[in-house]
Amino acid sequence: xxxxxxxxxxxxxxxxxxxxxxxxxxxxxxxxxxxxxxxxxxxxxxxxxxxxxxxxxxxxxxxxxxxxxxxxxxxxxxxxxxxxxxxxxxxxxxxxxxxxxxxxxxxxxxxxxxxxxxxxxxxxxxxxxxxxxxxxxxxxxxxxxxxxxxxxxxxxxxxxxxxxxxxxxxxxxxxxxxxxxxxxxxxxxxxxxxxxxxxxxxxxxxxxxxxxxxxxxxxxxxxxxxxxxxxxxxxxxxxxxxxxxxxxxxxxxxxxxxxxxxxxxxxxxxxxxxxxxxxxxxxxxxxxxxxxxxxxxxxxxxxxxxxxxxxxxxxxxxxxxxxxxxxxxxxxxxxxxxxxxxxxxxxxxxxxxxxxxxxxxxxxxxxxxxxxxxxxxxxxxxxxxxxxxxxxxxxxxxxxxxxxxxxxxxxxxxxxxxxxxxxxxxxxxxxxxxxxxxxxxxxxxxxxxxxxxxxxxxxxxxxxxxxxxxxxxxxxxxxxxxxxxxxxxxxxxxxxxxxxxxxxxxxxxxxxxxx
Amino acid sequence: xxxxxxxxxxxxxxxxxxxxxxxxxxxxxxxxxxxxxxxxxxxxxxxxxxxxxxxxxxxxxxxxxxxxxxxxxxxxxxxxxxxxxxxxxxxxxxxxxxxxxxxxxxxxxxxxxxxxxxxxxxxxxxxxxxxxxxxxxxxxxxxxxxxxxxxxxxxxxxxxxxxxxxxxxxxxxxxxxxxxxxxxxxxxxxxxxxxxxxxxxxxxxxxxxxxxxxxxxxxxxxxxxxxxxxxxxxxxxxxxxxxxxxxxxxxxxxxxxxxxxxxxxxxxxxxxxxxxxxxxxxxxxxxxxxxxxxxxxxxxxxxxxxxxx
Numbered sequence: 001x002x003x004x005x006x007x008x009x010x011x012x013x014x015x016x017x018x019x020x021x022x023x024x025x026x027x028x029x030x031x032x033x034x035x036x037x038x039x040x041x042x043x044x045x046x047x048x049x050x051x052x053x054x055x056x057x058x059x060x061x062x063x064x065x066x067x068x069x070x071x072x073x074x075x076x077x078x079x080x081x082x083x084x085x086x087x088x089x090x091x092x093x094x095x096x097x098x099x100x101x102x103x104x105x106x107x108x109x110x111x112x113x114x115x116x117x118x119x120x121x122x123x124x125x126x127x128x129x130x131x132x133x134x135x136x137x138x139x140x141x142x143x144x145x146x147x148x149x150x151x152x153x154x155x156x157x158x159x160x161x162x163x164x165x166x167x168x169x170x171x172x173x174x175x176x177x178x179x180x181x182x183x184x185x186x187x188x189x190x191x192x193x194x195x196x197x198x199x200x201x202x203x204x205x206x207x208x209x210x211x212x213x214x215x216x217x218x219x220x221x222x223x224x225x226x227x228x229x230x231x232x233x234x235x236x237x238x239x240x241x242x243x244x245x246x247x248x249x250x251x252x253x254x255x256x257x258x259x260x261x262x263x264x265x266x267x268x269x270x271x272x273x274x275x276x277x278x279x280x281x282x283x284x285x286x287x288x289x290x291x292x293x294x295x296x297x298x299x300x301x302x303x304x305x306x307x308x309x310x311x312x313x314x315x316x317x318x319x320x321x322x323x324x325x326x327x328x329x330x331x332x333x334x335x336x337x338x339x340x341x342x343x344x345x346x347x348x349x350x351x352x353x354x355x356x357x358x359x360x361x362x363x364x365x366x367x368x369x370x371x372x373x374x375x376x377x378x379x380x381x382x383x384x385x386x387x388x389x390x391x392x393x394x395x396x397x398x399x400x401x402x403x404x405x406x407x408x409x410x411x412x413x414x415x416x417x418x419x420x421x422x423x424x425x426x427x428x429x430x431x432x433x434x435x436x437x438x439x440x441x442x443x444x445x446x447x448x449x450x451x452x453x454x455x456x457x458x459x460x461x462x463x464x465x466x467x468x469x470x471x472x473x474x475x476x477x478x479x480x481x482x483x484x485x486x487x488x489x490x491x492x493x494x495x496x497x498x499x500x501x502x503x504x505x506x507x508x509x510x511x512x513x514x515x
Numbered sequence: 516x517x518x519x520x521x522x523x524x525x526x527x528x529x530x531x532x533x534x535x536x537x538x539x540x541x542x543x544x545x546x547x548x549x550x551x552x553x554x555x556x557x558x559x560x561x562x563x564x565x566x567x568x569x570x571x572x573x574x575x576x577x578x579x580x581x582x583x584x585x586x587x588x589x590x591x592x593x594x595x596x597x598x599x600x601x602x603x604x605x606x607x608x609x610x611x612x613x614x615x616x617x618x619x620x621x622x623x624x625x626x627x628x629x630x631x632x633x634x635x636x637x638x639x640x641x642x643x644x645x646x647x648x649x650x651x652x653x654x655x656x657x658x659x660x661x662x663x664x665x666x667x668x669x670x671x672x673x674x675x676x677x678x679x680x681x682x683x684x685x686x687x688x689x690x691x692x693x694x695x696x697x698x699x700x701x702x703x704x705x706x707x708x709x710x711x712x713x714x715x716x717x718x719x720x721x722x723x724x725x726x727x728x729x730x731x732x733x734x735x736x737x738x739x740x741x742x743x744x745x746x747x748x749x750x751x752x753x754x755x756x757x758x759x760x761x762x763x764x765x766x767x768x769x770x771x772x773x774x775x776x777x778x779x780x781x782x783x784x785x786x787x788x789x790x791x792x793x794x795x796x797x798x799x800x801x802x803x804x805x806x807x808x809x810x811x812x813x814x815x816x817x818x819x820x821x822x823x824x
Contacts, residue, residue, distance in 0.1 A: 126789065130788060130789050130791075133574075133791055134788075136574075137574045137791075158575060159574065159575045160575075241676075251769070251771075252769065300660075300676075300678030300680070301660035301661060301678050301679075301680040301683070301684075303680060303683050303684075303772070304660065304680050304682050304683035304684075304772075309661065450790075452789070452790065453790050456785070456789070456790075460771070460773040460774050461773065463683070463771045463772035463773050464772055464773025464774070464775065466683070466772060467683055467684060467685060467772040467773070467775070469773060474773065477594065480594075481595070484593075488792075
């Protein structure tokens, strides 16, 4: 019965998006469907159906959820934004599939509702940071909304590139909708007591594995990093070259692999008093050894994989384990197959065989975590803010996080609990639970002024180790580079920022949301 | 009436001092705007960059305090900067040598007339007109380990599966860079050397033949000395250009893995335009410029016969 029901509600674009219906219409309709399903979910839960545990929460995903007390976040944003009709907002967004979100998913509806146009500037991930600074220095006012990794907020705030949002939030954001943010994400975007960004992309990585391969080889789902390495070795030994034990993205973010492992191994990035870099400690060496050990079980050439190569390898069934962002789980389940925009994703060979879990060892990374900010030089700051509120609102963000062509990962409590989302494919509840657990145990990126410089120095060390370089030597070089960065940026400033970082949820294994 | 008289017999005007000076320096005045414009366009950026290399140029902080040679010292102390410079030195020697030899072989082949020559030359020269970024993308597709044809074709020729990671595995990452850059710039050598070969009078070869010179002797004693000036020009130009190697590295390897394919320009780009460390980046740029000038000067001195200098 459950399976039947799931099958009916499963995401099949040809059913949900009939020919001739625009994506805009689809979004509007899906909001209505969402409201209905959420209401049904509440009723089901009230009747004692434990399977639909997400429906126990108030149906914040429906447009009508906050209407009783002045409207929901999206409604308020749209109403207020109409005064800026005719304005064009220039927004930076990561190039490629990410950019379909403003271009095709929420953008057209926003323009139709408010009369505000959106011009999307697609940039590679590192350029989201450097171009924002470059335009700020030039004083061009070229951008209104800046898409930034959460770790960049201190740098962008200190540099005056982005502007505080507290006044806008106080004026426009309904507190009940704001409180719907998962606790992990709530503090991201705040620097020195002011909020500079609205968090907009869950980005907690989870562990994916092939249930059928595990069953065939009688392997249990690994609970520790050692068990993980053992499982990967066993699979590669038994099934390569058809199936390798493990494979993961490295380019352009190899440092993420180190960030979380290092802390799981008990490492601290700096001595909190002297700010001497301690990434070359024993914990750092252990983290690098773990990275290198797992890489040994990956297909040849996998040390150069980006997100796309790792995705393809997993979806095509060439690797049995990986970890990645949430869309991999959706696409591996076949969600979105047939969408023109997803033609680059091979047809999934592992549908129904994918297991989702938090990382072996208990803690995984929140890697990137896109946060939307208003550019300090923007001439349309209020309109830009209102659009940010609209797209992060419970209703619109849920739609964006479910749409297979956008890469928004769940980040609101109502996302994890959405019955609509849980019915997208049979294993969706397991997937959402893994994501929510991952958020509870996640380790956030180091966010200090000069984060991109620290990341680059560390990333160079990780990619060198992946190519066979000496671990201790690379870590010593990276630590020396970190010390130079810290000294150049000012020891006191960096110490204060690091101590503030240590107070944030997810900064260490002893300070996660789950505790 | 008076006016008419004046008009009829005008008093000769004595030119003023300024007009007189202008008359004498009219040529200078005519070129002065162009000189000023050129100076402004050339000298101002250089001067600004020189100033930036002596100050703390951090847009996060107010003012630009004078720091003396601290930015230069920061570059010299940075092991990645020195490593990048070393990479640049080695790769420039390899690139220029490979491209010169290949260009010379092609030029000697194409110097003779044969059927289809007029078709072969434009085809060979075509890569020269492509943007280096496009060249990088092209070779990225060709060398892509999983989906590119190179590993597949090598696999047909070699025993076993070929799984070379052209962008992440040393020394193949450098080989990829050298292949891509040479594919684009060998035609430059070819054109210059071919032009040089066509200027050598044929009578000299005939005279050498009459003297019983072998092909090698003709090449050694006729072609080489007469080609030397133009070959020097080609080598100097290519060296200066190869020192600036950036685009292909950016597209193919991104400087990685680690910093293993950082070149000096890539390092300066990252430091200046990714991390906005403008002062040290400007200082490093000046150091690279001075090194380039020294190298170019030394090349001219070494390669050009003394009497032609």
